[in-house]
Amino acid sequence: MALQEVLRYLDDHQDDHLKQLCEFLKIKSISTQPEFRDDIRRAVDFLESELMNLGLHPEIIQTEGHPLVYAQSAQREGLPTLLFYGHYDVQPVDPVELWDSPPFEPSLKDGWIHARGASDDKGQMFSHIKAIEGFIRTGADLPVNIKLIFEGEEESGGKAIFAYTKEHSAKLACDMVVISDTHLYDEQTPAICTSLRGLCYMEVVVTGPAMDLHSGIFGGAVRNPADALCRILSQLKDEQGRVRIPGFYEDVIVVSEEIRNEMLQLGHSDDVLKGETGVGALFGESGYTSLERMWIRPTCDVNGIWSGYTGLGAKTVIPATASAKVSMRLVPNQDPERIASAFSAYVQDICPEGVSVAVHRLGCAKPVQLPRDSALVLAGKTALEKGFGHKAVFIGDGGSIPIVGTFQEYLHVPVLLLGYGLLTDNIHSPNERFKITHYYRGIRTTALLLGEVAGLVPLKILR
Ligand SMILES: [Zn+2]
Structure with missing residues (x-):
């Protein structure tokens, strides 16, 4: 042989x-x-x-x-x-x-x-x-x-x-x-x-006043872009861990019970996952196990966020801009292009008055x-x-x-x-x-x- x-x-x-x-x-x-x-x-x-x-x-x-x-x-x-x-x-x-x-x-x-x-x-x-x-x-x-x-x-x-x-x-x-x-x-x-999983990587830039403002003189009279950005980001997911972008789940393939059962048989341990990640409690979309949340369900995460004064000590400013990087992990058959457009439209839609928001697409990969x-x-x-x-x-x-x-x-x-x-x-x-x-x-x-x-x-x- x-x-x-x-x-x-x-x-x-x-x-x-x-x-x-x-x-x-x-x-x-x-x-x-x-x-x-x-x-x-x-x-x-x-x-x-x-x-x-x-x-x-x-x-x-x-x-x-x-x-x-x-x-x-x-x-x-x-x-x-x-x-x-x-x-x-x-x-x-x-x-x-x-x-x-x-x-x-x-x-x-x-x-x-x-x-x-x-x-x-x-x-x-x-x-x-x-x-x-x-x-x-x-x-x-x-x-x-x-x-x-x-x-x-x-x-x-x-x-x-x-x-x-x-x-x-x-x-x-x-x-x-x-x-x-x-x-x-x-x-x-x-x-x-x-x-x-696929990927859709976005950058969100909120712009308010023409320059950083003195927060004592102007505070209370203008919308703070950092505050507005937080409002936007906080509306990306609900308390159940579900993404709130309209149409986000529309094309998601429902994984069969058979495959979900097979995943259960793998003997995944949430305690081990907690240990590996160093968290006291896990969090994710309700109705799914953590393995399912990582493998077969899409999600949305803030990857970075910056604005205003972050140096030593105190500096009293209302920042002119605030930015965040946000990525979405996608599953079959979500289309990254469609999701990117839906994300942009939703962010524009929920952007509070008094500031404007620009959304940039940094990268996409299909699931x-x-x-x-x-x-x-x-x-x-x-x-x-x-x-x-x-x-x-x-x-x-x-x-x-x-x-x-x-x-x-x-x-x-x-x-x-x-x-x-x-x-x-x-x-x-x-x-x-x-x-x-x-x-x-x-x-x-x-x-x-x-x-x-x-x-x-x-x-x-x-x-
Ligand atoms: Zn490699």
Whole structure:
């Protein structure tokens, strides 16, 4: 059995695969800070030589931002094609003094690898490359066609991958996209993420008097913009945690009882959530559990607010302006454009007399619903269960991964979110880490996925 040989090869080469990941993690490929441009180049070179050594003829695609790295195996007719996506860039490391070991000197401690990018996303994306290596090094034919695309601007909001997917959808054509940039449900339970919330990010600016006024002389005679802003913000949600913007819930898909029951079975603990967040009591839309509030219900939050005098001591002013940043997390089938318009209209409508309000749109991402019953996704679930030795569950994610929606829209195929990380991996924070056994299990899972998907041929019947 070729696959057994591949799995044996992967087991035998765990130490090598760990060392190679460490080399990758030493590269300071922070995408948002221009001084790391050479390190971005080094990460691209690293991937290029990895893929070249596997005979995959990598292509470095220059963009206005950081390069894309693309490679594919020889495409054989009649075989299903998997497109693997990952990102080689990482988040900045500040505050660096809070790291227990230097972020770009990978340290192995108590079964974990600590380094920036260990989990997000170098460790996870590298597991795909190592699994493919297993087939190539053992001389086994790849049982499916492989395409790989890696970007370097995921952490800095770059546009290259979006433009490339739109323009080269024929080149990226596949039967399923596979992304490992999410997490297991908990240390034991592997998970496939099937819903991601969208985002609508707004800025609200209330303007009153032509300049900051003396609050003794003018106080009581004019509307205070900070006061007006608070009135507006306080009317975004009611006491039950429901958003009051007219039409806000109109397009929200009602999640089936079956799926809600499945979520209940996950054994989520509100006490743990309170501990993790450091709050004495949880709050959210009434009628829903906290997991439902985070995964399948939309919400609205003030992210920042500023106005008037905030320095030391007292300064008696009525500020001329007051501003806030407000974001809404959206669920299928809410349309960010429509929600942004509804938000603006509502804020204009409730703005008190004596001040004016301007609303700016800072960013939008569509919510994403992924299939749970596609034969390909179920193949992923089986691979995950075999790879991690435990029944897998479907989960949601309260955040967004914008590229997922773009893949769905332009490639018209399921996207499989196969997370090998953990929620507690400290991604984007000091002491980022990745469990070494999960790295190895991830590599195995990807190899098993190839085998499972190959078993679906002929694919047409099973789709
Ligand atoms: Zn990531």
